[in-house]
Structures are given as C-alpha cells and as structure tokens.
Amino acid sequence: xxxxxxxxxxxxxxxxxxxxxxxxxxxxxxxxxxxxxxxxxxxxxxxxxxxxxxxxxxxxxxxxxxxxxxxxxxxxxxxxxxxxxxxxxxxxxxxxxxxxxxxxxxxxxx
Amino acid sequence: xxxxxxxxxxxxxxxxxxxxxxxxxxxxxxxxxxxxxxxxxxxxxxxxxxxxxxxxxxxxxxxxxxxxxxxxxxxxxxxxxxxxxxxxxxxxxxxxxxxxxxxxxxxxxxxxx
Numbered sequence: 001x002x003x004x005x006x007x008x009x010x011x012x013x014x015x016x017x018x019x020x021x022x023x024x025x026x027x028x029x030x031x032x033x034x035x036x037x038x039x040x041x042x043x044x045x046x047x048x049x050x051x052x053x054x055x056x057x058x059x060x061x062x063x064x065x066x067x068x069x070x071x072x073x074x075x076x077x078x079x080x081x082x083x084x085x086x087x088x089x090x091x092x093x094x095x096x097x098x099x100x101x102x103x104x105x106x107x108x109x110x
Numbered sequence: 111x112x113x114x115x116x117x118x119x120x121x122x123x124x125x126x127x128x129x130x131x132x133x134x135x136x137x138x139x140x141x142x143x144x145x146x147x148x149x150x151x152x153x154x155x156x157x158x159x160x161x162x163x164x165x166x167x168x169x170x171x172x173x174x175x176x177x178x179x180x181x182x183x184x185x186x187x188x189x190x191x192x193x194x195x196x197x198x199x200x201x202x203x204x205x206x207x208x209x210x211x212x213x214x215x216x217x218x219x220x221x222x223x
Binding site: 030031032034036041042043044045046049087089091097098100101102103 | 114116150151152153154155198200201202208209211212213214215216217219
C-alpha cells in the first residue's frame with residue numbers, strides 16, 4: 001500500500017509563511033485533497049479542500065500541480081496557536097480507500 | 111453548525127468490561143465514521159455507515175461492534191478489549207458520501223487496563 005507522506009516536523013516563527021507538502025503518488029482520479037489540523041487529544045479540524053490548481057480560504061491556501069501527485073498547504077503569517085499536527089487526506093487509486101498522510105508536526109516559536 | 115459530539119471524553123475499562131462510546135451529529139449528514147488513533151499516528155478508519163447501514167468494516171476485531179440507531183447517532187460497543195486497544199477513538203460525519211468533507215468530534219480517550 002503506497003503511503004501518503006509528509007515531512008515529520010517543521011519549525012517556524014510567528015508572522016512567517018509556512019508551506020507543508022504532501023506526496024500522494026497514487027491519488028485516485030476523482031478524489032479531492034483535504035487538509036486537517038489537529039491539536040493534542042482533539043479531533044482533526046477541517047482546514048481546506050481542493051481538486052486542482054489553487055484554492056484559498058480565510059485561513060489557508062492549497063496548491064495542487066497538474067499531475068496531482070502532491071499538494072502544498074500554505075499558512076500565511078503563522079501564530080503560536082498554529083502549533084499543531086497537520087494531515088492531508090486523499091483517496092488511493094489502488095485500494096479505493098481514503099488515506100491520511102503521515103502528519104507534519106508544526107512548531108511555531110515567538 | 112459543524113459540531114460532532116462524543117461521550118464520554120475519557121474512559122478507563124478492564125479487559126472483561128462492556129462499555130459503549132457514543133457519537134451524535136445534527137448536521138443532517140448521512141455518512142458517519144469511526145476512527146482509531148494511536149499516539150503520534152494518523153487516524154485509521156474502522157467503520158463507515160452510510161444511510162444507517164454499515165458500508166465499510168476495515169477488518170476490525172469483533173470485540174468492537176458498531177451500531178447506528180438513527181441518522182444522527184453512532185455507537186461503538188466495546189467488549190473484552192485488550193490493552194493495545196487503548197487509543198483516541200474519533201467519530202466523524204459527512205454529507206452523504208465517503209469522499210465528502212468529514213467533520214470530526216473531539217474523540218474519546220480510551221485506556222484498557
């Protein structure tokens with residue numbers, strides 16, 4: 001089963017832009033790419049979802065290249081409260097299952 | 111309102127106990143999910159209910175028994191669990207299909223002694 005991989009951890013300072021990538025080589029043709037934020041001992045919280053090109057909402061942007069084999073979550077001007085684990089969620093074309101990425105632990109410093 | 115509620119928040123049980131986890135949503139969603147999450151790992155799908163019928167069982171041991179009494183409620187009955195079943199159990203719901211955006215509850219932290 002192909003894994004959906006993310007960097008294990010990232011560090012940033014308040015006010016900086018953070019870009020977190022997710023590699024999903026076996027993404028299902030018709031599936032969206034969804035990103036979630038999770039704080040310790042809480043459920044994942046929906047951030048953004050997209051199918052191709054670029055999507056932007058009030059908290060983040062999502063960049064998806066034409067081949068859709070990866071995606072990048074962009075968080076503009078992070079704050080201390082953005083310290084959390086970030087997961088991508090995509091469908092796998094071989095198993096037809098939704099698979100969470102391995103997760104990226106973002107630490108924001110003052 | 112995108113709220114999914116779960117009770118209890120914490121649960122400690124022995125290996126011979128029977129307990130239940132409860133999940134509720136009032137968003138009119140017709141798909142509901144149970145996930146298991148171990149520390150520092152992503153959530154793993156256990157069960158999916160679609161229109162109150164079990165549509166996916168990810169080869170979960172029979173000591174976990176899901177139930178969907180109506181479109182707003184989802185239960186997970188636990189019996190004869192093992193210590194390795196200790197984890198955060200998450201409930202989620204979506205509009206009506208597996209590929210729709212899922213909204214998660216806060217989870218139940220389960221400890222099996």
